Amino acid sequence: MSQSSESFPLQSQNGRAVSLNDTPALEVADLEISFPSEAGVVSAVRGVNYQLRRGEVLGIVGESGSGKSVTAMAVLGLLPETAQVTGSVRLGGRELLNLGDKEMSKIRGRELAMVFQDPLSALTPVFTIGSQIIEALQVHQDISKADARKRAVELLDLVGIPDPQRRVDNFPHEFSGGMRQRAMIAQAIANDPAVIIADEPTTALDVTIQAQILDVLKTAKDVTGAAIVMITHDLGVVAGFADRVMVMYAGRPVETGVVEDIYYEPRMPYTIGLLGSIPRLDDTERKALTPIDGNPPNLSALPVGCPFQARCPIVVDVCRQVEPVLERAGSDVHHSACHRAGELVTGSLPVDEVYPVPEIPEARAARIPRDQRPAVLEITNLHKHFPLTRGALAKRKVGEVRAVDGIDLEIRAGETVGLVGESGCGKTTTLMQLLELVSPEQGKIVVLGKDTANLHQNERRELRRDLQVVFQDPMASLDPRMPVGAILAEPLRSFGRKKAEVFARVTELLKLVGLEPEHANRFPAEFSGGQRQRIGIARALALEPKVVILDEPVSALDVSIQAGVLNLLEELKAKLDLSYLFVAHDLSVVRHTSDRVAVMYLGRIVEVGDVAQIFDAPSHPYTQALLSAIPVPDPRKERERARILLEGDLPSPTNIPSGCRFRNRCPKFQTLAEGDQARCIGEDPSLHGLDEPGHEAACHFAGALSVV
Amino acid sequence: MSLNANALVDEAGSTDPIGDGPQVSTGRGRLVLKRFLRNRAATIGLVIVVLMFLSAFVGPDIDQWKYTDIDFENFQTPPSGAHWFGTTQTGQDMFALCMRGLQKSLIIGLVGGVLTTAFAALVGACAGYYGRWADRILSWFIDLFLVLPSFLMLSILSPWFRGKTWMILIPLLAAFAWMITARIVRAQAMSLKNREFVSAARFMGVPGWRIILRHILPNIASLLIIDAVLNVAATILGEVNLSFFGFGVQAPDVSLGTLIDTGQQDIGSYQWLLVFPMACLVVLLLAVNMIGDGLRDALDPNAQGAKSKVRRPKAERRDSTPVLTEPVTVEVD
């Protein structure tokens, strides 16, 4: 394989000191990995080269299955026996690939540390956090138990675990997800490693926790001077954190360069596509996203030529014959593997014309002012409490989970209302309350002018036609045993449509969401994630509803596929005059899709307003923190942004603080005078109007702040 | 998404030829039937069962002996041209007896086995899906039948059934065999109930009974089919015990169960008395098993055997795009 194995420059883009020592901390050359499988040999990695110096951060990005994790596993020597690995991996000049298991385990945890996506699987559940860190220290260093314990407490303190003296004796399950991730970072840096490999370290976490963890990783790097390989699919995370970026596709690096090159001057259609397909927090005007059609190729039957050819909008004949190699594109550290990179560099092929921008029609309802449109969904003071019981036989009530604790929300015809909040804040519970269409424990739900409290059985069934839902996980919400045609026909049949009518409608629905009528004969498992979500959408639209509830409809999808689904939702909304309640934790997606936004915290709505009001003038301290935690895929902007880091985790809904429920994490609270603080502690703030009409926040001291 | 792009259809929606042709189905029945018939073993099993029915009901007309006839020249003779399966101690023709027995046992076994499982599935699924008071009543009912000693019940009931049609033993056999399955189904239904696709159906206004029939039961089909196949065997053999209580198949009438029962006593010297009824039973159970496997695969979208085989000339093969829904196999027929 004739790969350019040139290394990248010495200086760190973030201006941090870089060791002048000449041997790179980690050097990977011509790494190739394949796995034998029943369907043939899977070429998971086909030639990866990089060099990393101390203090440098390399971001590896790419879709699932592009070989990111396998590369990391090879470096760590954690691949299964069956894997065939060739090439070279040198740590501080020492070849690792030919080392035995025993020697490797001496290096792992000492010079080479790792942080994984799922901290629970990396921490042993039966040992305390402290004993695991102590063990990591004692295995590799000659250190007494007492000293090791002291060091463990220091490390936990360093990664921001509150009260480390006490917490050191906790078990992993007593830690929240964010805290476990911190503990794993503490363990990783315990022995002052030369290289830390972090594989999707923040993917399973909420944005506010993600911001904390990235901050801890930065601290860890500054303290240990380690080089970091950061593997992620989130281009925003990489923008602010990495010095250099390697974009991988089908087992190969297809573009490498310093972070600015990749983000501002991408020279490979795949990178261009990735950047164009993510909705951005800092987008003020709403333009259609450019999805990358298709799926990554089958790694056991790669095409001749460029692996991206089937999805590339600018494919030419030579692409189908010769696989492009990494070649200089622009600056001498910027390389791209594309036959047409030259044209992209000179500008004869403008970068923003590579992908056609889809036309999205404008919604009709948008032309009528909002307050003249009828409300399709009104929620007033909605509560949902779950009793917390103890005892197996006689259940005693020992408390209450206040999952939803007084919510007001209104959706007008033709608008999309985004409901955002961290995991566990009560979003799903709210949706389920709505969809049951029964009288809530407390409060009122009015759907299309009908109060759910006084619906008869038949009226409720009729109303279900108008209120439909698309679930987060398309695989879980489609019956795996039903062919797609039967899935789409089901709602129609249950409302007694005739057979011919059902048939016509199923065909029409499939076309509407961009699938083929023939697909009706297949089972859900035979589709890709994006296609499955399209089926979920088609089913929701079968009965021509007026309101569609979307519960995280794209969060289970890869970014390049997410864009296609978002565009589809937008198009359908305009075509069919729909109103959406769009639940999401990703604020960039919400900014892209919603007209109004409601921010939820611990069972309450803390701020609500038009999308511009929320994003440009967030007024509740929680909204501000949430927005500032979201990374923007723009390295320069990202470096200038100041993060408002929240302390701690979301409190349990069984134990909601008195007064303002956000006060124990509120950054503003700490800056207040004592009298004002007393007010936050004593008085529960309710939503009240701010300067602009329609913008409300539940904070005694609400004030706009620009954070994006 | 996984590394294996093999199972994917390309995002843009391809027009690749699929084995099912352009026919768009909005139901599951046709597709399941097609997948069932594609399975060779299952089709063979089905053919065997049909043949057994034919020979059981038409065979006695071809044979010169009736099962009640006694051949005074042949007592306990091995198989011969005159008596294909040999004769019994009393000179009855074994072939005629076997066919007569098969008539009964086919119906008892197939109807009884399926009925037992169907009843268990229905009770278990209703209890699990509806929960609350429906669950309480049905669970009580299940437990009641579990603790009732079946032999005691049968002996109490037996005078009442004496002299009635032998068909009565089908529901009787089913009545004491469904409880364990019902409990398992109930537990499965309870967990399926919380799956998103069931909520999705509920929020679309699909009534409860339809959800049970279309979502809950098909998703535990593998379990139910295995259970039904086992029940076919259990019912055929269980019928023997019932003849003790005076209902069921009574002499001089016979079933495979009674034939095997009497044949066992002479296994040392007169093997044909056991071998032929036993062989009938084994073939029947094998065939039922094949049908069961075929049905299970036909209902299970992940089963390899049931998928259509793509016929595609080599030249047209585009390895570059993951449009194949499965590895390409060329059909040989």
Ligand SMILES: Nc1ncnc2c1ncn2[C@@H]1O[C@H](COP(=O)(O)OP(=O)(O)OP(=O)(O)O)[C@@H](O)[C@H]1O
């Ligand atoms: N049946 C239940 N019994 C007890 N507690 C529950 C129950 N259902 C939900 N909860 C609790 O209610 C709170 C809100 O849960 P919910 O599922 O609505 O969160 P969410 O915002 O949708 O989170 P995510 O983004 O992870 O889906 C959580 O603390 C959860 O543990």
Ligand code: SF4
């Ligand atoms: S080499 Fe050809 S197919 Fe591959 S990315 Fe470049 S233009 Fe597209």
Ligand code: SF4
């Ligand atoms: S009311 Fe007080 S504690 Fe609550 S958000 Fe406002 S400033 Fe913070």
Ligand SMILES: [Mg+2]
């Ligand atoms: Mg949720």
